[in-house]
Amino acid sequence: MKNVSIWLDELEKKSFKRLDKDINVDVLVVGGGITGISTAYHLSTGDLKVCLVEKNKLMEGVTSRTTGKLTYLQENIYSKLVNYHGRNKTKLYLDSQKEAIKIVNSIIDSNKIECNLEKVSSYVFDYDDIESIEEEIKLLNDFGVDLKLSDVLPTGDNINTSYFIEDSYVFHPLKYLSSLVNICCDRGIKFYEDTKIISIEEDDDGYYICKSDDYNIRAKYVVIAVHYPYFLFPFLMPFKAYLEKSYIEAFKVEKNYKFSAINITKPIISTRYYENNKDIYQFYLTNSHNYCVKNDEEKNFEELFQCREEEADYVWSNKDIVTNDLLPYIGRINDSNIFIGTGYNTWGMTNGSLAGKIISDLILDRKNRYIELFSPNRKLNIGNFLKFPVALWSSAYSFIKTKVSKNKEWYSDRVRFEKRNGKNVGIYIDDDNHEHIVYNLCPHMKCSLIFNEIEKTWDCPCHGSRFDIDGKSIEGPSNYDITYSEE
Secondary structure, three states: OEOOOHHHHHOOOOOOOOOOOOEEEEEEEEOOOHHHHHHHHHHOOOOOOEEEEOOOOOOOOHHHHOOOEEOOOOOOHHHHHHHHHHHHHHHHHHHHHHHHHHHHHHHHHHHOOOOOOEEEEEEEEEOOOHHHHHHHHHHHHHOOOOOEEEEEOOOOOEEEEEEEEEEEEEOOHHHHHHHHHHHHHHOOOEEEOOOOOOEEEEOOOOOEEEEOOOOEEEEEEEEEOOOOOOOOHHHOHHHHEEEEEEEEEEEEEOOOOOEEEEEOOOOOOEEEEEEOOOOEEEEEEEEEEEOOOOOOHHHHHHHHHOOOOOOOOEEEEEEEEEEOOOOOEEEEOOOOOEEEEEOOOOOHHHHHHHHHHHHHHHHOOOOOOOOOOOOOOOOOOHHHHHHHHHHHHHHHHHHHHHHHOOOOOOOOOOEEEEEEOOEEEEEEEOOOOOEEEEEOEOOOOOOEOEEEOOOOEEEOOOOOOEEOOOOOEEEOOOOOOOEOOOO
16 A cells, blocks of 8 residues: 555656746746646646746645646535625635636647546435435536436445436546646746745835745746645635545555445535556545645544555545635735635646646736635624634644644554753654654744655644655655754
């Protein structure tokens, strides 16, 4: 069993050098996932000078751990959105998801990209909450969606009630993005890996000085296309969203049933099939939960393993940002030339692709009918007010919990916490009896870290920062390492 996503294990991609000099550009894109690369692609046909920086390696962040679905059936999100935003905005969100699928398909078709794209049926079902299923069916019918009903999945598994569409897709997200990177390179876009932006300051001419560890990038526009935006303290992200974590396994099967499915109540169950040139895999995602609450990663993975008797070929986890009003934040921050794309509510393949188009249209001064819907500056509504205490409680609860007890009862004797040279450190002892020592405070907001013994990472339960076994920052919002030094 490999503790890595199948996408990363199969990927062959270019490597890029670290930024090695000061540069001037029209647009700086920060973040090498689906939002950043999609934005760079849409900007590559214009006359702007564009570069993209990634603090680690392109496509190895949250995007690499998706299940790779392209569907506008997303649990029972439309019934929820109606309560927060009304019917008109809910219908507009539906249109946006259909548009995102068209955008990806058009890019794949026009560039002849090989990324295992398959047209499949997409099912939404539930074993118990039939009333919510029926409510969603009625709403989608009112919106003119061509739904079909069934009480059985293509595998023959019986379910009480489900509805499905036949115009959804699945694909290999990293093959798709790797092709976009190659196209961008051919069009003059510059990419830099191992280049972290640590601060952004505006100069007297209205340009942004974006500082890395050693060099500066001067840009007219800055796109913050990272999973959890930083540099934006006034935006108060911790109070506008919370983190949801899920666990995924991929295992070989004999047949590709060419469908995807998801239920609507906890525990969420999501599945799809993936066929490469050699094998067929079924993906199984479950155990989604508020990341601030359940931190026993070994138990969380064990609950995933209990779903099947056979051992999985691949197993990994992923985190999603769930916003208070269930709409992503995509667009311009206030009146600045800084843009963000985040908060995709577990549907990053459609919303990340859409974000690239919306942000590029804003920079190029083009019309886009979804700009207002996803604006990061939208007014508070009932959804924000109802969920604000939840987001606040999640952050406060996880912070206090990490301070009360560092040596969790679930840790093996390979994990311990102590003081060295007056500093709190975390220690993991590997199979060769080698100590991996890190500082045990997240640089973002000083939460104490927990150790994930399955994936061998140090994780922040407050806001999702992640560090490798030796303390290198691999996922934000923290932009700094926690590597330990005896000095």
